């Protein structure tokens with residue numbers, strides 16, 4: 001079975017085509033700047049050179065059409081015909097309380113995802129555009145939706161409720177949902193496998209630190225708390241998102257600066273975090289380079305970023321009354337060895353001891369970076385959200401056929 005995985009953002013669309021026989025990647029790529037004059041498509045079929053093309057791609061429908069053209073392209077493609085695509089899996093960021101598992105996209109699923117537009121205005125509408133675009137271009141192909149929130153549906157009410165009037169939960173479903181669930185799920189399972197221990201026996205903290213970032217406390221194999229909230233804005237300091245702050249800052253800023261709801265939302269999501277404090281970039285590599293060159297603002301941004309991750313590790317260790325495994329993943333977590341070192345150097349109270357040599361190793365595989373004496377196993381586990389989406393899609397389609 002060949003499964004196409006789509007991760008649609010507001011102006012971008014990433015894709016990977018899997019051969020589920022051996023879970024190998026046949027092709028992958030991304031379309032950026034959808035809706036702009038000069039959109040960019042970057043595509044790579046396995047075993048062939050990467051190609052990029054600039055053209056006008058006005059909407060997600062046109063983007064999917066381009067992607068399918070590339071997949072069957074005589075020179076750059078990998079399939080003889082798009083009929084060889086058996087199923088499509090989508091990353092849908094918000095599944096609310098309706099979805100604790102991946103599902104095949106049926107009419108009732110679509111209407112449920114639409115109902116959630118309110119809770120995730122930046123994320124769910126593009127996912128729906130992706131679903132509609134696939135239906136237009138591949139009308140008979142089954143589609144699955146895999147939700148970032150699903151893994152976190154096991155959180156107890158004491159973790160997911162906010163201490164505000166209960167009617168806001170019953171009426172508007174205002175609560176913590178948590179995100180990056182596919183990644184937290186995947187790396188925690190991989191870690192248990194790597195350690196050769198049953199996941200139920202481990203107290204785990206997964207640090208997914210990429211552009212967006214979240215930490216999850218995992219006990220009995222289940223998410224028991226996570227740092228993102230009703231939306232992906234809460235929790236850690238991120239590339240451009242503020243993360244935790246006093247909620248009183250919001251109305252106060254709106255009044256003082258005469259900002260609308262959408263302006264303050266945009267300020268907190270797109271113009272805060274590392275970008276705001278460093279004044280340089282939201283990208284960890286650029287911040288780290290500037291810091292090494294002596295830039296004081298970059299240093300402050302880095303210190304705040306590290307400090308806030310460490311505070312969450314401390315609080316989740318307390319939440320679980322212990323910690324067996326600490327996992328780093330995603331763009332920053334997998335690559336920024338200096339940040340892992342800075343975090344762990346300040347967690348010696350918990351008996352965490354990093355092996356500097358192991359920490360410096362670069363590899364696409366899961367690996368241990370703590371010493372043999374460390375009380376906590378510290379691991380780097382590269383995430384693979386696309387593979388989980390492909391596997392869930394495959395399983396759903398297979399079980400419907402059975």
Ligand SMILES: Nc1ncnc2c1ncn2[C@@H]1O[C@H](COP(=O)(O)OP(=O)(O)O)[C@@H](O)[C@H]1O
Pocket residue numbers: 209210211212239282283284285286330331332335336
């Ligand atoms: N070699 C590296 N060293 C440090 N940071 C890195 C490295 N490679 C990528 N990153 C960081 O990873 C982040 C992007 O993470 P990623 O998980 O790809 O994000 P997303 O999937 O949310 O777009 C950026 O801040 C980038 O600087």
Ligand SMILES: CC(=O)OP(=O)(O)O
Pocket residue numbers: 093148179180210211212213232
């Ligand atoms: C949900 C979320 O924050 O996703 P990303 O990290 O991809 O922005």
Ligand SMILES: [Mg+2]
Pocket residue numbers: 210211330
């Ligand atoms: Mg990501």
